Amino acid sequence: MPWPVTFFPSGRTVHVVAHTPLLQAAREAGELLESPCGGHGTCGKCRVRLRAGQAPATGSAACLSCAELDAGWRLACATPVTGPLEVEIPDAALDACMHAILTSGASVSMPHDTRPPGAFGVAFDLGTTTVAGTLFDLHTGRELATRAAMNRQIERGDDVISRIDAVRRDAQALNDLQRLVADTLNAILLDLCQTCQVSAVAVRETVVAGNTTMQHLLLGRDPSPLGEAPFTPAFTGAQTVSAAELGLRLHPDATLTVFPQIGGFVGGDTVSGLLASRLDTLPYSALLVDVGTNGEIVLQHEGRLYAASTAAGPAFEGARIRQGMRAAEGAIDAVWREADDLACHVIGDGPARGLCGSALVDAVAELLRLGAIDESGALRVPDDAAEGLASRFQTVGGEATVTLAWGAAGESAVRLTQQDIRELQLASGAIRAGIETLLHTAGVTARSLGALLLAGGFGNTLRIANAMRIGLLPRAEETAVRFIGNASLAGAKQALLVRGERARAQSLRDRTEHIDLSRQPGFSDCFMEHMLFPSEQGVSA
Known part of the structure; x- marks a missing residue:
């Protein structure tokens, strides 16, 4: 017989059959819970507390202490429903699943094409872990608000490989993952429109920059070929489709455009970052690094562009x-x-x-x-x-x-x-090995770089001396290091407001040489070397 499960603080109730995992019940109730491990009971992030009712504790014992279990704490993914339950989702879990940044409505107008009054658009940075969106008045070019949320696909795994594997194992997974990312975009869109008192049907255009896997999943394209060599994407050029056909609740004729992709796991977010950073126009050698789950690295040297992606993971x-x-x-x-x-x-x-x-x-x-x-x-x-x-x-x-x-x-x-x-050694070693491989390919040293551009929300919070101390970044002149913020979102904004920027994005894609790190001699050895922390002498050398 179905058992009622009520979640707090929302008060939502669902009825599920016996032995349904509590995490699945939460999703059926529309509750957001992090599960970076894909529901395997290893990350400990889907903690909830029983307010009423009984549920087995055995599956939660690996991540929770005896005192926590006695106090009613459980891992939602490892707890079957065996009777009526009242479950509290802690504030920490809710905060992790939805966070917001409201920009000033008085922000200056950005360069833009001429659009009629009453037309609105949204630029998205579609990340593996986090999705950010910015609402614009397309008539004035004015930025109205920005919102960010956890990518709901995280319930199927916290990195692109786990999501690709899900599609390869389960015929329904592609549809599920496409729905989850559409739900994420819709939640951000709703929040933006409510905040700015704009009707969703006034949104006529969206531009999305994401890594290769995320763009495939958004469009409902099978990412399975990305799971094995030669890691060939289903498309490389920009794609413009009906937003409604993807499940977005906007104007019925609204379009959605995704960025062109360079190759392998070097996707639209990298092209968007190139567009925003103007890396190709710098008169000296420069490196662009987006430190994230799917770390992207681009080197500009003597007019040539080299790009690689390295699986840093979500640490x-x-x-x-x-x-x-x-x-x-x-x-x-x-x-x-x-x-x-x-x-x-x-x-x-x-x-x-x-x-x-x-x-x-x-x-x-x-x-x-x-x-x-x-x-x-x-x-x-x-x-x-x-x-x-x-x-x-x-x-x-x-x-x-x-x-x-x-x-x-x-x-x-x-x-x-x-x-x-x-975990930090794995993530840092992957990024650094990617950097060193690109530098070696171009025959340039870190100390000769005129600029080292750090992109992404995480890059903005790094203390440079500490990033160099752990070996994440090569020893370069600290004055050469610049924070450029969310370059992927910035490029998506430019492409939304000025259609000519989309042609420039395609040109950048065509000019960039994709370096497949897995095929580079010595990359594995380089990765192993940089998993070790540098000595104090090595840092100061």
């Missing part, structure tokens, strides 16, 4: 990190040394609930300087640690940890674990 966005989260209230976003101890900043200045990617880089860099992490990544108490610092090092569940923020009464401390450090 920089807080996923696969034990207490990782996005940069929302309660996230530690900065860590530094203060006297003989560690200090941190928490967004919102309240209790710490977790740490975001910038704090992960900061913490590891400071621990390297303190001698608490060696070149292999092993965590240990420094020999000369003062009492306050030494007290932060504990073994929890058989794993070495260091406490970044002590928990208040009844709250857990926020700890960096040995496994978190390993």
Whole structure:
């Protein structure tokens, strides 16, 4: 018989058959819950608390303590419904699933083509983990508001490979993933229109920049060929289609345009970033790096463009990190040394609930300087640690940890674990190996670069010295490093407002040489080398 499950704080109730996973029940109720591991019970991010009713705890024991289980905490993906339940979704989970940034309505008008009054458009950056959209008045070129949300596809895995695998295993998965990304865009569109008091049917045009897999899934195109060599996309040119046919709730004649793709996993977001950064126009060698789940790297040298993509994974966005989260209230976003101890900043200045990617880089860099992490990544108490610092090092569940923020009464401390450090090594090593491979291909050194452009929301929060200390970025002149923000979204805005920019985007795509890292001799060795943290001497050399 179906059992009722009620979720709080929304109060939504669904009826599901016995043994339905609680995560599936939440989705049927329209609740958003992170599940970066794809519902395999390994990431611990789909935590919920039972308010009433009973549910087995065995599947949650790997990620939750006995005290947490006794207090009613469960992993939604690992908990079957065996009776009536009342379930509370914690604020932290809700914050992680939807976060917003409202820009000033008084922003200046941008260069734009002539459009009739009452016409609106939206530019999207379609990321593997996060989707951002900006609403424009196309008549005036004025930017009205920006919203960002978690990509709902994350319930099918936190990286592009897991989503491609889902399509290869399940004939229905492609339709499901297309619906999930359309739902994400619709949620952002609704929020934008309500905020700006604009009717959704007034939105006549959308432009989307995403990586190769995301653009395929949005258009309902099979990404399976991207899952094996030679990683051939189904299309490389820009595509313009009916937005309504993709499930977007806009003007019935609204169009959706996605950017051209360079090849392999170097997709439309890279072309969009090139468009916005004007990398090709710089009179010196320059590198564009988008540090994200699907890290894209473009090198401009002597008029030539080289591009590569490297699977960094979602560690920089807080996923696969034990207490990782996005940069929302309660996230530690900065860590530094203060006297003989560690200090941190928490967004919102309240209790710490977790740490975001910038704090992960900061913490590891400071621990390297303190001698608490060696070149292999092993965590240990420094020999000369003062009492306050030494007290932060504990073994929890058989794993070495260091406490970044002590928990208040009844709250857990926020700890960096040995496994978190390993995840950072994988992500950092992948990005750095991609950078070094492109530099080697073009015969240029990092120190000869006139500019190192960091794109993406995460790039904006990096402390350059710390990124270089962990080996994520090569040792270059710090004055050459520039933050350019969300270049993918910026390029999508330009292409939305000025149609001529779309032709320029195609030209950039045609000029760029795709470097398939998997086919480059020595790439694997380079990756293994840069998984190790550089010595202090190597950093300062």
